[in-house]
Structures are given as structure tokens and as C-alpha cells.
Amino acid sequence: MAPASLFRIGARGSKLSLAQTRLVQAALAARLGVEPGVLEIVPIVTSGDRIQDRRLIEAGGKGLFTKELDEALRDGRIDLAIHSLKDLPTALPDDIVLACVPEREDPRDAFVSLRAKALADLPAGAVVGTASLRRQAQTLFARPDLKVTTLRGNVDTRLAKLEAGDVDATFLALAGLKRLGLESRAASLVDPEEAPPAACQGALAITTRVDDARVREALEGFEDLNARVEIEAERAFLAALDGSCRTPISALARVSGDAISFIGETLTPDGKKRWQRRESVALGDDRVATARALGARLGGEIRDEAGDAIVMDA
Ligand SMILES: NCc1[nH]cc(CCC(=O)O)c1CC(=O)O
Numbered sequence: 566m567a568p569a570s571l572f573r574i575g576a577r578g579s580k581l582s583l584a585q586t587r588l589v590q591a592a593l594a595a596r597l598g599v600e601p602g603v604l605e606i607v608p609i610v611t612s613g614d615r616i617q618d619r620r621l622i623e624a625g626g627k628g629l630f631t632k633e634l635d636e637a638l639r640d641g642r643i644d645l646a647i648h649s650l651k652d653l654p655t656a657l658p659d660d661i662v663l664a665c666v667p668e669r670e671d672p673r674d675a676f677v678s679l680r681a682k683a684l685a686d687l688p689a690g691a692v693v694g695t696a697s698l699r700r701q702a703q704t705l706f707a708r709p710d711l712k713v714t715t716l717r718g719n720v721d722t723r724l725a726k727l728e729a730g731d732v733d734a735t736f737l738a739l740a741g742l743k744r745l746g747l748e749s750r751a752a753s754l755v756d757p758e759e760a761p762p763a764a765c766q767g768a769l770a771i772t773t774r775v776d777d778a779r780v781r782e783a784l785e786g787f788e789d790l791n792a793r794v795e796i797e798a799e800r801a802f803l804a805a806l807d808g809s810c811r812t813p814i815s816a817l818a819r820v821s822g823d824a825i826s827f828i829g830e831t832l833t834p835d836g837k838k839r840w841q842r843r844e845s846v847a848l849g850d851d852r853v854a855t856a857r858a859l860g861a862r863l864g865g866e867i868r869d870e871a872g873d874a875i876v877m878d879a
Contacts, residue, residue, distance in 0.1 A: 573605045574586060575634050576607075577613075593787055613630035631648060634772070650770040666789060676736060764816040794820050794852045806868050813834060
């Protein structure tokens with residue numbers, strides 16, 4: 566007889582999403598002292614997965630990957646939803662809450678290439694493929710002599726295209742490679758001081774209904790407070806910059822003891838201009854409030870400084 570379901574966990578059905586959802590399932594089951602099987606995984610197809618036309622994805626923004634999960638929470642088809650935090654919009658619907666941020670995986674980008682150990686080693690004119698506007702801009706900022714092109718698809722597809730020689734190099738989140746057991750594909754790791762990753766990279770989000778006390782209670786103690794503090798700083802930075810999908814934005818906060826250090830930047834898509842801030846402050850008693858204030862202030866400073874230069878036309 567199948568065990569009774571305690572909670573149903575919704576997530577996108579992609580390989581990476583299911584891999585990270587299984588990790589959460591195992592860790593949460595261990596924390597609650599139950600068999601993993603009673604936390605049932607329910608794959609949910611999102612508009613972002615269905616729509617093949619990139620322009621529609623850009624028009625709909627990040628919400629295209631979360632709307633169906635929010636609806637499944639509302640309908641009671643699932644009790645909690647797992648997201649990559651970097652794909653979660655900064656503003657959530659009023660009835661949905663970011664209930665828990667589990668332990669964060671390594672936030673760094675991996676440089677992946679069969680031709681070079683690092684970006685600096687690529688020959689002039691080499692082609693770096695990535696669908697990420699941020700990675701394109703950072704590449705051109707560091708190496709204006711390279712070519713950038715879009716490289717789409719899931720992690721497997723992108724690695725296959727690299728192997729087929731479509732591009733000379735790409736960047737992938739190390740966290741995703743690790744969760745898929747593909748860490749060995751990383752030729753090197755990007756130093757966040759040189760090119761910070763996407764805000765919230767490597768972190769996962771567990772969302773639920775605001776009024777679901779049973780789930781919120783079960784998630785208490787599963788949160789990693791340092792990860793929460795870091796992502797709150799990074800999301801506040803994003804929100805202050807009004808991160809449209811068309812603005813390359815990077816942000817990384819790291820908590821160490823009572824201090825938080827933050828590095829964040831935005832660039833023009835052609836990589837010709839970059840606005841960057843870095844700062845460390847003491848966290849004090851209200852760690853989340855301090856982190857949010859820091860991210861919001863630094864994001865606001867960059868917004869004021871860059872002004873129209875970062876409001877891109879389509
Ligand atoms: N943009 C897609 C995406 N969203 C989350 C991850 C995995 C890493 C993470 O959890 O931050 C990836 C793949 C990538 O950027 O290489």
C-alpha cells in the first residue's frame with residue numbers, strides 16, 4: 566500500500582527542477598522524521614516550459630515559470646512549491662509567501678569550455694554562447710574582443726551544443742551542474758569579485774499559501790538563516806533596480822558571522838559600461854531588515870547613477 570501523503574510538493578518538471586526537488590524532499594523528510602515518499606512530488610508544467618517562442622517568455626517575464634505553481638497552491642493540488650530562487654519574481658502574489666529558504670548551494674558561475682580553462686584564455690574572436698543577458702554583458706565587459714551569441718535550452722542541451730562545437734564556451738550555474746552530477750564539466754569557476762552571479766543563484770525557494778499554517782509550521786527550522794539574509798539583500802537590490810529581464814544585473818551577498826558583504830552591478834547589454842557597488846556592514850539584531858536595507862540602498866544608488874543608460878528599449 567502506498568504511504569499516505571503528508572504534503573504534496575510541486576515543481577517544474579525539468580530535469581534540474583526535479584533533481585533539486587528530490588534534494589529538498591530528502592532533507593525535509595529527514596528533518597520531519599518521515600519517509601521521503603510521504604512528501605509526494607507533483608510535476609507542474611508552466612507556461613515558461615510550454616512556450617517555445619523566446620519573445621513571449623521575455624514579454625511575460627519570470628512569472629511565466631511561477632504562475633502555474635501559484636495556481637496549484639491555491640487549488641490545493643500542491644501544498645508547497647520549489648523554485649530556483651533566481652527565477653522567482655521579486656514581487657509575489659498577496660496570497661503566496663516565500664516561506665523557507667533552505668541551505669544555499671555554491672552561488673558561483675562555472676566557465677564551461679573544451680578549448681580554454683577560463684574566459685581570459687579564449688583566443689580573440691572566440692564565441693561565448695549564453696542566453697543570459699547578464700553573462701553576455703559580463704563577457705563583453707571583460708573581453709570586448711569575443712563574440713557572444715544566444716545558447717538556449719536546458720543544461721544538457723547547452724552542454725551538447727558546446728560539445729558539437731556550436732560555441733567555444735558557455736557559463737552555467739555551478740549549483741545546477743552539481744545538482745545534476747555534472748560538476749566535472751566546469752573548466753573553472755568565475756570569481757564573484759570579477760563577475761558576480763545572478764541574484765539568488767544557487768538558492769532555492771519554498772513557497773506556500775500565506776494561510777497554510779500546517780506547511781509553514783513544518784518548514785520552521787528548515788530555513789537556513791544565512792541564506793535567507795543573503796537572498797533578502799539580493800532581492801532588495803533587484804527590486805530597487807526594477808530588474809526587467811532586459812537589464813543585466815548581478816548581486817551576491819555573503820554572511821560571515823555578524824557581517825554581510827555585498828557586491829552588485831548592472832551593465833549595459835553590450836558590456837561597454839558597468840556600475841558596481843561593494844560594501845560590508847554589521848548585521849545587528851534585525852538581520853533581514855539590515856540586509857534588505859543594504860540591497861535597496863545600493864540598488865538605488867546604481868539606479869540613480871546609471872539612469873536612462875539601463876532602461877533598455879526592446
Ligand atoms: N537560468 C536558469 C537557471 N535557473 C536556476 C539554475 C540553476 C542554478 C541555481 O539554482 O541558481 C539555472 C541554470 C543556469 O543558470 O545555469
